Amino acid sequence: MAKPLEKISKEYPNRGPLSQFRFEKSISFNCLRCGEAKTSKLITIYSNDWEKKLCNGCYGNLLSIYDIKGGQLRLDEKAEQLLGLLEKYVDSNKVREKVKKLNIANNKSSFLTPSSLRFYATSECVAETLTKDPNLDWSPAIIGLCKAFELELVELFINPLKEHCKAVKFSDQDLRDKDFGKIAAYCSGKPMKSPELGVVNHFIQTAVNSNDRFENSSFLQEGLKVFINKFPNHGWLINKNGLNAGIDNLTKNYRNKAAHTDELSKHEYESCKDLVFGENGIMWNLILSLKMY
Numbered sequence: 001m002a003k004p005l006e007k008i009s010k011e012y013p014n015r016g017p018l019s020q021f022r023f024e025k026s027i028s029f030n031c032l033r034c035g036e037a038k039t040s041k042l043i044t045i046y047s048n049d050w051e052k053k054l055c056n057g058c059y060g061n062l063l064s065i066y067d068i069k070g071g072q073l074r075l076d077e078k079a080e081q082l083l084g085l086l087e088k089y090v091d092s093n094k095v096r097e098k099v100k101k102l103n104i105a106n107n108k109s110s111f112l113t114p115s116s117l118r119f120y121a122t123s124e125c126v127a128e129t130l131t132k133d134p135n136l137d138w139s140p141a142i143i144g145l146c147k148a149f150e151l152e153l154v155e156l157f158i159n160p161l162k163e164h165c166k167a168v169k170f171s172d173q174d175l176r177d178k179d180f181g182k183i184a185a186y187c188s189g190k191p192m193k194s195p196e197l198g199v200v201n202h203f204i205q206t207a208v209n210s211n212d213r214f215e216n217s218s219f220l221q222e223g224l225k226v227f228i229n230k231f232p233n234h235g236w237l238i239n240k241n242g243l244n245a246g247i248d249n250l251t252k253n254y255r256n257k258a259a260h261t262d263e264l265s266k267h268e269y270e271s272c273k274d275l276v277f278g279e280n281g282i283m284w285n286l287i288l289s290l291k292m293y
């Protein structure tokens with residue numbers, strides 16, 4: 001899954017299902033176990049899954065569990081000792097609270113930026129009108145949902161990245177790159193329209209998949225990498241099953257069809273709405289990925 005973009009400077013021997021790594025620079029992440037946002041060069045992962053990161057404290061606690069379980073004590077004594085460890089894990093309640101806060105049932109739209117919320121609301125209004133006539137084309141309403149996501153992506157991700165890049169020196173190579181030159185130019189402060197969904201997607205795909213360019217581009221190294229490493233939940237942004245897959249799905253199955261000749265129905269509007277604003281919608285994943293906690 002999404003392995004951090006930073007370089008690994010040391011890999012420690014596995015201890016059971018735990019593998020610990022030291023990175024060259026500190027990375028922000030959420031610890032799977034205690035739920036705390038941590039910033040550290042040391043990251044442990046559970047069962048080789050980069051989605052399951054552990055902080056150093058929790059690494060220590062888990063090691064004690066394995067030590068107890070693998071030790072020579074009688075079962076009763078082992079159980080007793082494990083019980084002692086349990087008390088250290090009370091922090092997991094904090095995670096549940098945080099999740100609750102983020103979900104604030106049915107109140108998710110309060111997290112949207114005003115322009116994005118306006119497009120969402122406009123689409124819903126159009127949808128209500130369309131419901132009265134089943135033969136109408138639902139494309140405009142679908143385009144509105146796509147626009148809402150694009151605006152949020154620009155306001156939450158691309159514009160703050162541009163702000164961060166004020167301190168970055170752009171090379172000609174960056175600005176002329178065939179895959180991310182447009183984004184580099186935008187982030188370097190050139191007066192131009194904000195990038196569209198497809199352009200952002202192609203940029204991230206290239207950054208994640210092209211080691212060569214990643215190593216040699218100051219825009220990707222000091223710009224993108226340093227920027228996203230500040231966010232503990234940024235994994236979704238660089239995971240190919242995360243933002244990548246989300247934008248692909250949204251553009252290929254909805255926006256492009258709506259913009260071309262296909263007649264789209266209520267059914268497609270509903271499934272597009274589910275993709276963006278549903279229970280596990282890409283909108284909420286995007287917002288969560290770019291929160292500082």
Ligand SMILES: [Zn+2]
Binds near residue numbers: 033055057059
């Ligand atoms: Zn932890």
